Amino acid sequence: MLLSAATFWEIELIRRNPRNDLRALPPTDALISSLRSKGITIVPISPELAVQAVCLLDDGFHKDPMDQFITATAIRQDSILATKDQAIRQWATKTGKPHLATID
Numbered sequence: 001m002l003l004s005a006a007t008f009w010e011i012e013l014i015r016r017n018p019r020n021d022l023r024a025l026p027p028t029d030a031l032i033s034s035l036r037s038k039g040i041t042i043v044p045i046s047p048e049l050a051v052q053a054v055c056l057l058d059d060g061f062h063k064d065p066m067d068q069f070i071t072a073t074a075i076r077q078d079s080i081l082a083t084k085d086q087a088i089r090q091w092a093t094k095t096g097k098p099h100l101a102t103i104d
Contacts, residue, residue: 006069
């Protein structure tokens with residue numbers, strides 16, 4: 001299983017919004033260590049990935065940069081993307097990339 005490094009930027013941003021409650025999550029450093037110990041690979045943001053993320057706009061992807069990074073990571077790694085984000089799901093269904101996991 002892979003996880004985009006951009007995910008941790010989003011987690012930290014959400015933690016700072018008083019309307020969201022992420023207290024159930026451990027501190028981010030502990031979360032990263034825990035995920036790695038479970039065999040989850042965290043994919044760093046490379047220059048090539050950054051370019052690919054921006055290029056998603058050419059295919060009609062929305063302007064959320066972290067969603068671009070997360071989606072580009074799945075495409076670049078030829079992985080299935082598990083997300084509940086409706087904008088990503090609609091775009092992926094329309095374009096056929098990346099493959100989506102079913103989430104109930």
